[in-house]
Amino acid sequence: MIDLKLLQKDFDVMSAKLMRKGVDSTLIKNLKTKSEELKAAKAAYETLQADQNAMSKEFGQLMREKKDVTELKAKVDVNKINITEALELQRVAQEALESIAMSIPNTPDDDVPDGADENDNIEIKKVLTPREFSFAPKEHWELAEQNGWIDFERGVKLATSRFSVSFGMGAKLERALINFMLNFNAKRGFEEVSVPALVNRTALEGTGQLPKFEDDLYKIDGQELFLIPTAEVPVTNLYQDEILSADALPKKMTAYTSCFRKEAGAAGRDTRGMIRQHQFHKVELVALSKPDESDKIFEEMVACASDLLTALELPHRLVTLCTGDLGFGAAKTIDLEVWLPGQATYREISSVSNTRDFQARRAKIRFKDGKENTLVHTLNGSSLAVGRTLVAIMENNQQEDGSITIPEVLKPYLGM
RNA sequence: GGAUCUUUGGCAGAGUUGGUCGAAUGCACCGGUCUUGAAAACCGGCGAGGGUUAUACCUCCCAGAGUUCGAAUCUCUGAGGGUCCA
Numbered sequence: 001m002i003d004l005k006l007l008q009k010d011f012d013v014m015s016a017k018l019m020r021k022g023v024d025s026t027l028i029k030n031l032k033t034k035s036e037e038l039k040a041a042k043a044a045y046e047t048l049q050a051d052q053n054a055m056s057k058e059f060g061q062l063m064r065e066k067k068d069v070t071e072l073k074a075k076v077d078v079n080k081i082n083i084t085e086a087l088e089l090q091r092v093a094q095e096a097l098e099s100i101a102m103s104i105p106n107t108p109d110d111d112v113p114d115g116a117d118e119n120d121n122i123e124i125k126k127v128l129t130p131r132e133f134s135f136a137p138k139e140h141w142e143l144a145e146q147n148g149w150i151d152f153e154r155g156v157k158l159a160t161s162r163f164s165v166s167f168g169m170g171a172k173l174e175r176a177l178i179n180f181m182l183n184f185n186a187k188r189g190f191e192e193v194s195v196p197a198l199v200n201r202t203a204l205e206g207t208g209q210l211p212k213f214e215d216d217l218y219k220i221d222g223q224e225l226f227l228i229p230t231a232e233v234p235v236t237n238l239y240q241d242e243i244l245s246a247d248a249l250p251k252k253m254t255a256y257t258s259c260f261r262k263e264a265g266a267a268g269r270d271t272r273g274m275i276r277q278h279q280f281h282k283v284e285l286v287a288l289s290k291p292d293e294s295d296k297i298f299e300e301m302v303a304c305a306s307d308l309l310t311a312l313e314l315p316h317r318l319v320t321l322c323t324g325d326l327g328f329g330a331a332k333t334i335d336l337e338v339w340l341p342g343q344a345t346y347r348e349i350s351s352v353s354n355t356r357d358f359q360a361r362r363a364k365i366r367f368k369d370g371k372e373n374t375l376v377h378t379l380n381g382s383s384l385a386v387g388r389t390l391v392a393i394m395e396n397n398q399q400e401d402g403s404i405t406i407p408e409v410l411k412p413y414l415g416m
Numbered sequence: 417g418g419a420u421c422u423u424u425g426g427c428a429g430a431g432u433u434g435g436u437c438g439a440a441u442g443c444a445c446c447g448g449u450c451u452u453g454a455a456a457a458c459c460g461g462c463g464a465g466g467g468u469u470a471u472a473c474c475u476c477c478c479a480g481a482g483u484u485c486g487a488a489u490c491u492c493u494g495a496g497g498g499u500c501c502a
Contacts (some may be wrong), residue, residue: 039466039467042466042467042474043467043474045474046466046467046473046474046475047473047474049473049474049475050472050473050474052485052486053436053473053474053486055485055486056435056436056484056485056486057435057436057485057486058485059435059485059486060435060436060485060486061435063435063485064435069485072485073485075485076485076486077485079485080485243426243463243464245426245445364464364465366464371446373464373465
């Protein structure tokens with residue numbers, strides 16, 4: 001949720017920022033109008049309510065003195081009707097405002113490059129040089145099948161398309177990667193947490209998946225529960241509607257969960273292999289920080305994910321997302337893209353975002369800033385998507401005969 | 417599944433013959449006095465959101481609906497927790 005007070009105060013600045021992210025200017029104008037209308041409706045209601053309270057007090061006084069109240073009661077009855085009307089007006093204004101406000105994305109940071117889509121993202125740097133192959137490298141699904149690591153057909157049999165099953169070393173590697181990542185993150189000061197894979201509507205509204213992206217979520221029939229699309233949701237909402245003490249910050253957490261996405265808009269994309277699955281494993285980084293620390297934490301999180309890839313000997317690059325590619329809640333995002341020799345391209349494997357106070361405002365996560373209660377900044381980043389990491393290991397570490405070498409750092413986790 | 421009780425501020429815990437209650441008290445916390453310093457003691461402050469230059473004022477005592485001039489207090493529904501029965 002954007003800061004509506006700020007919108008009223010610095011309308012031109014705010015709307016310029018929102019327009020960089022492609023928000024329609026009339027919508028922004030409308031938001032401001034609605035916000036002012038609500039304020040007026042509230043003021044009107046509160047005045048009437050104050051009268052009502054005063055008269056009720058007087059009423060009690062008269063009763064105690066055993067005086068006549070019929071005249072006062074008549075006055076109060078009239079006022080009551082007005083209150084009902086005023087309250088209804090306020091409710092309507094409130095609803096109108098919320099339906100717009102909840103669908104407005106976060107404002108991008110000033111240093112985020114302008115752009116329409118992923119083609120306008122800007123590369124920051126490359127890490128590690130892709131290896132030279134003396135043969136034509138295969139794509140991961142071929143390797144996965146040849147080694148018997150991943151079975152795509154049986155995943156479809158059990159569920160539907162975009163589900164897969166891992167066997168043997170494939171399954172072990174997943175487990176090894178999860179443990180390796182969690183331990184790696186712990187050394188960087190991220191506390192491990194284990195959270196529910198189902199969350200309620202409030203949690204999803206807190207982090208911004210709802211109300212706008214309900215179609216992308218799996219919902220449990222008959223209950224207001226959803227399968228999490230990312231651990232960001234339960235972990236960030238851990239402190240929803242709380243006021244933290246200043247010395248509890250920054251809160252740095254890491255969690256492993258399965259993630260579930262309908263991939264509603266992704267028909268025809270990455271249909272082969274395990275780049276885009278309905279269910280996948282992910283280790284996530286989440287941080288809550290004071291506003292003036294969030295840039296620093298952001299860098300730490302990017303470094304953490306990048307160093308993880310380096311430790312796994314995987315060539316990758318860092319990319320700043322342009323305004324057009326930026327997610328709904330993000331003020332700034334850096335993607336990490338891993339080199340896939342089979343496709344001869346870099347593919348997203350991690351995404352680190354600073355949402356500033358956008359999520360915190362929705363989720364009401366504050367901290368005691370001296371005497372004031374101030375919204376925290378929330379940050380999240382994958383570290384990493386496990387399936388895609390496995391894909392990267394297969395493609396980068398393949399030998400001519402199709403066998404795959406295991407990264408040194410993982411061997412202890414495999415009993416090797 | 418049936419019966420019954422319960423749900424208050426960071427925690428504990430008053431307040432339920434409806435009348436001003438955002439709510440006693442204790443602990444915790446913050447500031448001060450005292451002390452070389454700390455502890456103790458004493459003094460003061462101390463829920464949240466909105467609103468205001470600042471007051472005023474409005475809202476919130478699990479959630480929602482209702483009764484009433486007025487509800488933390490009464491009624492109904494739902495959710496969480498406890499106890500008993502099956």
